[in-house]
Amino acid sequence: MPHIVKSYDIELGRLEDGIARMGGLAESQLASALDALESRDSELAGRIMRSDAEVDSCEAFVNEQTIKVLALRAPVADDLRTVVGALKIAGEIERIADLAANAAKRSLVLNQLPPVAPMRSLVRLGRLALAMVKEVLDAYLGHDAERALALRDRDQELDDVYSALFREILTYMMEDPRTITPCTHLMFIAKNFERIGDHATNVAELTHFRVTGKAVTEQRTKKDVSSFIGAEPPTD
Amino acid sequence: MSDPKMTARSLAVHYGDKLALKEVDLDIAANQVTALIGPSGCGKSTFLRCLNRMNDTIDTCRVSGQVTLDDEPVYGPDGIDPVLLRARVGMVFQRPNPFPKSIYDNVAFGPRLHGLVAEGDEMDAVIQRSLERAGLWAEVHDRLAERGTGLSGGQQQRLCIARAIAVEPEVILMDEPCSALDPIATAKVEELIDELRDSFTIVIVTHSMQQAARVSQFTAFFHLGKIIEVGATEQIFTAPANDLTQGYITGRFG
Numbered sequence: 001m002p003h004i005v006k007s008y009d010i011e012l013g014r015l016e017d018g019i020a021r022m023g024g025l026a027e028s029q030l031a032s033a034l035d036a037l038e039s040r041d042s043e044l045a046g047r048i049m050r051s052d053a054e055v056d057s058c059e060a061f062v063n064e065q066t067i068k069v070l071a072l073r074a075p076v077a078d079d080l081r082t083v084v085g086a087l088k089i090a091g092e093i094e095r096i097a098d099l100a101a102n103a104a105k106r107s108l109v110l111n112q113l114p115p116v117a118p119m120r121s122l123v124r125l126g127r128l129a130l131a132m133v134k135e136v137l138d139a140y141l142g143h144d145a146e147r148a149l150a151l152r153d154r155d156q157e158l159d160d161v162y163s164a165l166f167r168e169i170l171t172y173m174m175e176d177p178r179t180i181t182p183c184t185h186l187m188f189i190a191k192n193f194e195r196i197g198d199h200a201t202n203v204a205e206l207t208h209f210r211v212t213g214k215a216v217t218e219q220r221t222k223k224d225v226s227s228f229i230g231a232e233p234p235t236d
Numbered sequence: 237m238s239d240p241k242m243t244a245r246s247l248a249v250h251y252g253d254k255l256a257l258k259e260v261d262l263d264i265a266a267n268q269v270t271a272l273i274g275p276s277g278c279g280k281s282t283f284l285r286c287l288n289r290m291n292d293t294i295d296t297c298r299v300s301g302q303v304t305l306d307d308e309p310v311y312g313p314d315g316i317d318p319v320l321l322r323a324r325v326g327m328v329f330q331r332p333n334p335f336p337k338s339i340y341d342n343v344a345f346g347p348r349l350h351g352l353v354a355e356g357d358e359m360d361a362v363i364q365r366s367l368e369r370a371g372l373w374a375e376v377h378d379r380l381a382e383r384g385t386g387l388s389g390g391q392q393q394r395l396c397i398a399r400a401i402a403v404e405p406e407v408i409l410m411d412e413p414c415s416a417l418d419p420i421a422t423a424k425v426e427e428l429i430d431e432l433r434d435s436f437t438i439v440i441v442t443h444s445m446q447q448a449a450r451v452s453q454f455t456a457f458f459h460l461g462k463i464i465e466v467g468a469t470e471q472i473f474t475a476p477a478n479d480l481t482q483g484y485i486t487g488r489f490g
Contacts, residue, residue, distance in 0.1 A: 001488040008487065072444055079486045213475025214415045 008073055015065050015086045015139070022058040022090060023137040027047040029055065030133060030196065033103045036128045037119065037189070040111045048104035062090040068121050077118040078213070085210040089140065092199045096133060099186070099192040099199075106185045113182045118172055122164045122186050122193075128158050128192040132200040139204065145211040151204035158197040166226040240483050241266035241407060241437040242287060242310075242325075243304050247301035249282050249291065256282045258461040259301070264407070269429060271448035271469065275489065279439050283458065286310075287327035287371045287439065305407070323350050326405035330412040331340045332392030334384030334399070336359035338374050341397055342384040343367060346403035348464060362402055369435075370398035390421020401436070408432065410440040414447065426451050445485050449473045457481045 003009050005058055036045040064086040069075060075083050103126070110119075132154050139148040166187065172182045205216040240263035242363050249257035257279040264287075266268050272280040289310065289451070291297045303310040305324060310316055316324070321347070334342050343363045347353040353362050362379070367373040372394040376387070384395050393413060400408055410429075415420040423460065429438060429451050448455055449469060456466040465478040476482045482487045 001483050003486065003488050005487060076445065076449065076485050077482045079477050080474060 006112065008079075010071070011069050012079065012082060013066070015069065015083065018058060018062040018142055019086055019089055019093070019122060020137070022055060022062065022093045022097075023133070023140070025051070025055050025058060025136065026093045026100065027120070029097045029104075029134050030100040030126070031106070031129050033100045034123055034130065037107045037126070040107070040115070042108055042111050045104040045111075046105045052097060052101040057093060057129055059090045059094045062086055067092075078210075081213060082212045083141055085118050085206045089203050089206050090102045092107050092203045096196050096199045099196050102187075103189045103192050106189050110185055111181055115171060115178050116182045116186065118165065118169050118183065121161075121168055121169040122190055124195045125158070125165055125190055126159050128161060129200070132139065132158065132197055136200045136203045136207065140207045140210075143207075143211050144209045148204040148207040148211070149216070151201055155197045157203045158194060162190055162194040162197075165231070170229070193201055237409070239266065240264055241304075241306065242439075243413060244283070244286070245302045247283070247286060247303060249279070249286060249293065249300075250296075250298040252296040256461055257286070260461075260463050262456055262463060262466060264437060264439055265454060266437050267433055268454060269433055269452040270454045270456065271452035272441045272458060272460040273443075273445060273448050273484070274441065274464075275484065276443075278458040279461040280456075280458045281399075281411055283463075284411055284439060284441050287407070287409055288322050290309060290327065290328060292318065319350075323403050323484050324405055325407040325409060326400035326403065327409045327411070328393070328396050328413045331416050332389055332396050334387070334392050334395050336383065336385055339367075339384045339387070339395060340380040344399050345399060348404055351422045366398040367395075369401055369432070370394045371424060371431075372398055388421070390417050390424060393417060393421065393425060394428065396433075397425070403433070405436065407437045407439065410438065412441055412443060415443065415483050419443050422447070445473075455483060459484070485487045 002227050029051065032044055035041065036048065069083050073079070082202055132151060135154070136148065136151050139146075139151070169183050169187050169190070173180050208214070208216050242264040244260055244262045247260045248255065248372055260279070260283060263284070266453060272284060274280050285291045286299060286303055287310070287346065291299060293333070298310060305321070308316055310321060314319075335345060337345070340363055343366050347359065353359050363376070364373060367376060372391060377393060384386060384392065387395060393416075397408075397413075409437070414425050418468055425445065429440070432438060440451065441449075452469045454466065455469045455472040457464045459480055465472065465476060465481040467477070472481065473485060476485065
């Protein structure tokens, strides 16, 4: 149902457009970062790092728009959830783009070193994270709470792949100490991708709240066990 | 909700042939502010006026169903005497309506009518206390003999509140008490409502959604003579359960 005051709908639409644009940028940043890693393309990596500013200015636009709507419209109910949700989601997407840019930055170092085998697994991890980002943006723009919530399972899958990759990278480093430098960068990039999955899941939970008015209370079971690799997990 | 101060059960009101309120059930929580919201003609003012039998003054009005005040019936042969009822359930109206009398006599009107207080020191104390609780004492203490109608709109409304609380009612009904006031006077009345909640149970009809959100703990949404949704104000304004409620409070109702 549209608002009686049409300009209110226009302003809320602008907010959603801002998120859509920002999400699209973050998604293409991450996709490009994966290409840059895979094809050892330093020129592409440089471009990614430079366009991070565009995402930041997008976020600034969403923030300004949010404050304006809050001040001028005093939104309530689903409108309030849309506005507050946009503010928080913009923050999450900004982090996603930032982590993608950081992956691109590390690829510049990797390109100066001999290739290492776990790169293939790393790119696979990155593609899983990318698919999550795509999926959550579609769920957000489609106001689809169910679809958003399903992202939580995808994140567990991502965590599993990340933990496996962590172990894999360790074995390569133990086998050949000359790979320690590139493998350490790989590990940081892997952590970035795992974090991107977490941010996408946060967006999913915010989307669920926006649509239903109910916060997702059920705790997610974290399956990322990489923090304990190399030692026994502490017992409570 | 702990024991409600007032209840309405199957409350229906006709004005002539027109059904203004259809089988409404509502509990009014003690020492809380309950806001009644809804579009014009939805029955919220009609409901409010049932709580102290103000509708009795309208010839064509017929009321059925039950209303209770502390479990005592308000209507029917065993009902509370309407004069006593209106002392226990006071009212503040949309437009400030001080009597064309002195400020002092305006506040003294109720206590005198009900023979509650002796003239002199005792009455003086009631006047001072009522004006203080209405947040008006500091502004008028040195001119109590002046006419109440000479005050500003916001002061007049606070005078009416002082007049209402001078008889120590248990419940105060407010029918759009701020719609004729500027934002400063509105803020003062809203602050007052919050303070009065300690001593009184308050029911307020308002067209300002933001006012309902600011001053009330419970909100009931009326539409076409029925209650569509009632709940904690926080819940109504963040995640209403009903689509009609959502449509109304977000300004999509058409």
